[in-house]
Amino acid sequence: MTALIDARVPLALVTSAPIALMRVRMEEAGVPIPPVVVSAGDVERGKPDPDPYLKAAELLGVPMSSCMALEDAPCGYTSARRAGAQVLLVGDGVPEASSHVPRIADFTGITFTIHERRAGHVSRPPTECLEDDARRARLGME
Secondary structure (H helix, E strand, C coil): CHHHHHCCCCCEEECCCCHHHHHHHHHHHCCCCCCEEECHHHCCCCCCCCHHHHHHHHHHCCCHHHCEEEECCHHHHHHHHHHCCEEEEECCCCCCCCCCCCEECCCCCEEEECCCCCCCCCCCCCCEEEEECCEEEEECCC
């Protein structure tokens, strides 16, 4: 996540946890906290309603249709889908999701490649690519 933050990729953490608990969990995991955080206390209706993801997109200044949510829980999956985000499931915590929804087991071996826009090129947002050892999944606006 540090590389994404350093590259100034619009990035937000959307969590159902209270902000203090989120900070403790992120610090314990050694994961940096992105510049935009939307926690349970920041919206009137939390997950599974779409409000947390809609708020994050608003704060980032990014259209929801260009957002990708990485989710591992049913309420988060439902929230992201209702908001109109593209979803990448992490783990097996959402068995009811369609088999067409992209899924990874965990973040082991995952890298993000950032494709910068050319000057004057605005027809569609950059595409993020996930590389997972021998396989490569294209995600984002196609």
